[in-house]
Amino acid sequence: MLKRTRSRQRRRPMAExxxxxxxxxxxxxxxxxxVTAPLITQGVKVALPQETAGPVSNTPAESVVITxxxxxxxxxxxxxDKGVPASDEILTNRIRVVLEYRPETPVLIRADLGVEYGRVVRAMVRAQKAGAREVGLIVVPPERRER
Structure with missing residues (x-):
């Protein structure tokens, strides 16, 4: 009878x-x-022209960059959608919206070294149509060349 009592005893469930x-x-x-973090590239890769130029004076930290x-x-x-190509209309509209709220925001252009000059001029014209008073160009100083 002792065996029956032991077998009928229930075990308490573990709560761990x-x-x-x-x-x-x-x-x-x-x-x-x-492993995957270094493989994710952010932004658009362009080969900037390498020229010596002075920095743009009185440039606030936030600016609109057209690449x-x-x-x-x-x-x-x-x-x-920063990594998606923008049409001329989208480019003009986005710059216009930024300049409506912050008219002093500088507009800068990063252009690949191999792109034709007309495309850079087109980006400048779109920025001016949106209301940008000045449009700057971004270059890489010669001492920072990527090899």
Missing amino acids: INVVPYIDVMLVLLVIFM VDQFGDFYIDVGT
Whole structure:
């Protein structure tokens, strides 16, 4: 009869959570993000002309940058789709909106070294049509050359 009493005794459930599998998953995710983070490129890659030029005076930290890549496509760093090519109308409208709220915002152009001159002029004209008083060009100083 003693055996029956022992077999009918219920075991209490354990109320502990085993966190070891969660730690393993987190470590794997950490390794994945560490490996893939350097591979993610941000922005549009352009080869800037290398010339000696002085900095633009009185330039606030925030400016509108229009990028013209090697294929002649326009990109603008305003809005949610910064990595998507922008048409002439989108370019003009976005610059106009920024300048309505902050008229002193400078407009700068980053153009690839191999892009034809007409595309750079077109970006400048679009910026002026949007209301930009001055349009600057971004270059890389000779001492910062990428090799």
